[in-house]
Every structure is written in C-alpha cells, then in structure tokens.
Amino acid sequence: MPSPAGHRTSSPARGLPVGRRGFLKTSLGASASVLAAPTFAGWLAAADAKAATALAFVDDYRTNVAANLTADTNAVVRILDGFARTWRTGSAWNTGTVLSADVLRADMRHCAEVTRRRTDAEARKAFLYDRRHQSYAMIAGLGPLAGLYQDGSLAVTSITEAPDGTPATTVNDAVPAGAPAGSALGAGAHDSALGKVAELVDTVRGPYASGNPAKYAYQYPRPWRMNEDSEVVDTGRTDAYGFPVYDSEVTVAPQLLRQRGTSPADDGGFPSGHTNAFHLAGLAYAYAVPERFQELVARALELSDTRIVAGMHHTVDVIGGRVMATALAAAALADPANADLKAAARAQALAYFEARTGATADTLYAYAHAAGPDTDPYADRAANERAARPRLTYALRRHGADRPLTVPKGAEVLLETRQPYLTAGQRRDVLRSTALPAGYVLLDGAEQWGRLDLFAAADGYGAFDTDVTVTLDAAAGGFSAADSWRHDIDGHGGLTKRGTGTLTLTGANRYRGGTVVAGGTLVAASGEALGRGDVQVTAGTLRVAGTLLVRGTYTQGAGTLDVTLRTDGGAPLRVGRRAVLGRGSTLSLTLGGQHPPAAGRILAVLDAPRLRGRFDRVELNSDRLRAVPVYTADGLSVRLVKR
Known part of the structure; x- marks a missing residue:
C-alpha cells in the first residue's frame, strides 16, 4: 500500500500516542495476561459461530472495498480474522497490541534471519519481483509454454534486471520502448491471441481483489519498522534516503530502500499485497492452463517468499496474502458473471498451445513438462513439494487438536479444470482430504481458507x-x-x-x-x-x-x-x-x-x-x-x- 512517490515523513510517530522511546504500548514481554483468554478452542468456537451467521465468502466478496474495514462489513477482513487472535489493531499504525507473543516473536526471528543471510543474488531477485508486474512475473510458471504465452499475449515488462545498489529514484514497470504494437503489462493484451486468458487474469485480480482494505483494518507495521518484541522503535534518526531509522534486525534489500512506502499509516504489512497478486494471477493461469497447475502454485509460493527475503514483509503477511488470494480467486471463478469468460480462456489456451506445439489435448501435459531443470526451474516435482510445504505455515506453530475441514463454499472451482472428471462434491473431498491440519492460528479464521493446500490437491x-x-x-x-x-x-x-x-x-x-x-x-x-x-x-x-x-x-x-x-x-x-x-x-x-x-x-x-x-x-x-x-x-x- 505505498504512498505517492516523493512523499516522506521524517518522524512517522510524531503526534501519535506511543509509549516510551516510541514503543508500542504493549510489548511481547507484557502480553501474558492478554494471552490467558480466550482459549484457542474457545476462539475457534467463537469464529465458527460468527462465520455461521455471515454470508459465504464467495457470495460476499464484493464487500471488499475501501469503505468497509471491519469483519462485519468486509468479507476479506472476516476470513483473515485468524490474525485477530495474534494482533489487536490500535487507534493508529503503531499502537496495536500483541496477543500471541510466540507467533509474532517466531515471525520476527525468521524474518531477521532470512534478511541476515540474504545474498546479493537474492536481493536482486527480490527487487525484480517487487517492481515487476506480478501477473507478468507469474508467466515463468508455465515452463516450456512461457515463451509461447508471452508471444501470444503480447505481455511485456521493462523490469529486466536489478541495479547494483540503490536506484536514485523509484522504479516502476512500463511497456518498454520498441515493444510490439499492442503490447501490454501484466498478463497481456485483451485483443491478443491469448486475450481471453489475459482478461481472466485481470478479472480475477479485479476491483474486489485489493488487499488495501485489510491493511487498513489490521494496521500491522512492516518488519523493518519493528524489533523482535514487535515494538516500533523510532530512533529519531533518518537514513541517507530520508527514511526514519527503526530499531529492527530486519533489513530491506539495498535495491529497494527507495521503493519503501513513505507514510507508515498507509503502508501496512498485513496482508501482503504482492503475495495476494502473485497467487491471484497464478490461480487464474492455472485455470486456463491446468497442465501447469502445480508448477504455477509453486511459482506463486516462491515469488511470495521473496517478500520476506526483501525485508518488506513478515511471514504472517505472506500467509495472509495467500489466504485472501485463495478465497478471492475461488469467488471470481465461481461468480456466474465470469462463467463464459473462464470457459473461453481455457478453450483459447488449449487451442493456442496445441496449434503452436503440435501437441494434442492428450499430449500437451507431456510437452509442458518436457524441459529439464536447466530451463524449467519447476521441472522437479519433488523439489517443488519440498519448497512449497514449509511456505504454507512458515514459523507458525500448531496449537490444539486437529479437526476435519469443512471446505469453504465454492472452493472446488479452483480444481475445475485440473480435475474435470470429478464432480464438484468429489473435488471438495479432494480439498478436504489434502488440507493442512487445524491449529495454525492464521489459517483457522472464518471458513478456514488458509487450510487449503492446492499443491497437494492437484495430486488427487x-x-x-x-x-x-x-x-x-x-x-x-x-x-x-x-x-x-x-x-x-x-x-x-x-x-x-x-x-x-x-x-x-x-x-x-x-x-x-x-x-x-x-x-x-x-x-x-x-x-x-x-x-x-x-x-x-x-x-x-x-x-x-x-x-x-x-x-x-x-x-x-x-x-x-x-x-x-x-x-x-x-x-x-x-x-x-x-x-x-x-x-x-x-x-x-x-x-x-x-x-x-x-x-x-x-x-x-x-x-x-x-x-x-x-x-x-x-x-x-x-x-x-x-x-x-x-x-x-x-x-x-x-x-x-x-x-
């Protein structure tokens, strides 16, 4: 949720009711009394009762607009309410209250360790995926079909390399000079040979898919503004770029120092907007090109991880972005208004790739997996699984017993083209039988969208x-x-x-x-x-x-x-x-x-x-x-x- 370029504040805590030295009023060390109640089981029961009286997310997702900032008015804020077990929003960006010390301390330690070990190559990669249009970044998940997709969709980017250090100005993606006529950012042009696929991606990432309302609702500071005790400590100094210096062990990649948001109140971390966008685009591509379903899910998880590597987001931010994107993608794909579009996108993609590769519907899967790891980074399914699994929960620890998942209404649409031979009810059974166990606080919110494991579900x-x-x-x-x-x-x-x-x-x-x-x-x-x-x-x-x-x-x-x-x-x-x-x-x-x-x-x-x-x-x-x-x-x- 970046503010307009050039707007800076030298002291973001000025005029706000903070504790000594700019600390959040409740630190992790002082939160034990808050943790005593409610119990985890009691919280789950309360969440279930609340969800039972609300409309299903897929029927209510259009409430995700800037005017609605509460769980009662905004379906996205509601399904993310597992985070409300961990963090209580304050009256301002730096006056929130820590509720789950173990969760947030483990999160900060993970983020600090990742950025401490970050290599220059990883920092450069994080810059590329911070600045490049997220829908374009996801195209690489198509593997041997990626180049063909770029040709057919006229999708382009101007972010092709990362600078050695910190750029002198902000950097934004644009259609590069000399690009073919009709070229477009993101998923490509709607009037191209793959225009229906591009339109589907843009529709899934449509006006009700923003993470900004939830960011304002939860007001959780980014990790580089916090220390291990989840306290915001303004040292009173500014860095070489005019940004306030905070007491944090999480460092932002050098290439992204000028790309940070300048207004903390408008730059919340939870949920991660980039993560939301990666997964939304990935699931839209996966619907149109299910031959690469699992690889696209793995790609979205990998790109989302670069938000932590960049120092720009917490693990909990990234988890929240994935949860909301899963629900939002299902809602858009299940919406009757998009029925013709999604069918056209799938048919167009299949016809286009068959024509360009000489494959048939029966052999396209083999073609899409013919490349080795030297050209397709997702060629090794076992390696994809090893990388994907820990990224579903990161530093979260389980509390409480497992319980069966009631699959959220409409979630089965996410497997509609990947498992077309199953009934809707059977696809729900697949989602339920491959879901993550209960007990992860961020995943156990309303409707429990976070428990869905789409990588696993693709395997039946x-x-x-x-x-x-x-x-x-x-x-x-x-x-x-x-x-x-x-x-x-x-x-x-x-x-x-x-x-x-x-x-x-x-x-x-x-x-x-x-x-x-x-x-x-x-x-x-x-x-x-x-x-x-x-x-x-x-x-x-x-x-x-x-x-x-x-x-x-x-x-x-x-x-x-x-x-x-x-x-x-x-x-x-x-x-x-x-x-x-x-x-x-x-x-x-x-x-x-x-x-x-x-x-x-x-x-x-x-x-x-x-x-x-x-x-x-x-x-x-x-x-x-x-x-x-x-x-x-x-x-x-x-x-x-x-x-």
Missing part, C-alpha cells in the same frame, strides 16, 4: 473417507482421459474405476474399502497402490507397473490383467488371501528389460495361498515367443516357447 485424494467412483473418458482428452493420484491414500472407503480413460495410483496406499476396476485402465504404479482391501476386475484393465501386493482377495470375472514379466522370477502379482479367475478374463503379458528371457524359461505371474479358475485368454507381446500357462493350487506361471 489424500483419503477415501467414503467409497469413491471415478469415471474418466478417453475421448474427452487431457486430464479427463488420463490422470495420476500421487498421495499415500488412507481411509475406510474404496475405489471404483469406470469409463474409458486411465487413472494411475502411485502411492503406498492404505485405504481399506477395496478396489473395483469396471472400465478403462487402472494403473497400479507401486506395490501398495491398491490399498489393503479386496480387488475386483469386472471390465477394463488392471495394469501392474512392477509388482503389486493385493492384501485381500483378487477376483477377475472379466477384463484384463496386464503385467510385465520379471526376469528375476518374482511374481508381478502377489495375493494375500485367494485369487479367483472367471470366464471372460484375459491375461496380457509383456516381456520387460533390455534382454528378454529366452524360450524355455518359466516365469511367475501370480502367487496366492489359493487359486481357483483360469484365464480365458493369455497374450504375450512377442512375435517369436508364446506363453503357456502353468496353473497350480497356489499360483500361476508361464512357460515361454517358440512360436
């Missing part, structure tokens, strides 16, 4: 709390035709796979309700992929990628079991109880490895304590060998013979 269910039936359609293309669920899925429910498409399970799954393959292909990509229950194949294909353990009973009345024969002699399918094979069942065998076995070898296929029945048909992918089944009471092997 975290638990089957009820039986799940999923239908994928090969003809629909994209994620509707094929997707992977990567979590270690728990729960007492089971899975039924229908349709003609392909679903891959990669986790060490623990769900107990059993698995039914009733159409299409279910790929078991780990030994524990099918959980701990019975497995039935009634139609379609069960493909075993490696070795699969079925802990219960395996029954195949029809359909195909597709396995790769192991040259070490181990059975690809091991059954814990019994195996029952019926009429119409097919066994499809693949010879694996660079050196396939020779004729005469006997290779195991299925081990079980008891085996009943036989496959109607046995196929082998070889033009020189055929497989002769050898059944026993406790398993099946095949002898390879020449054709």
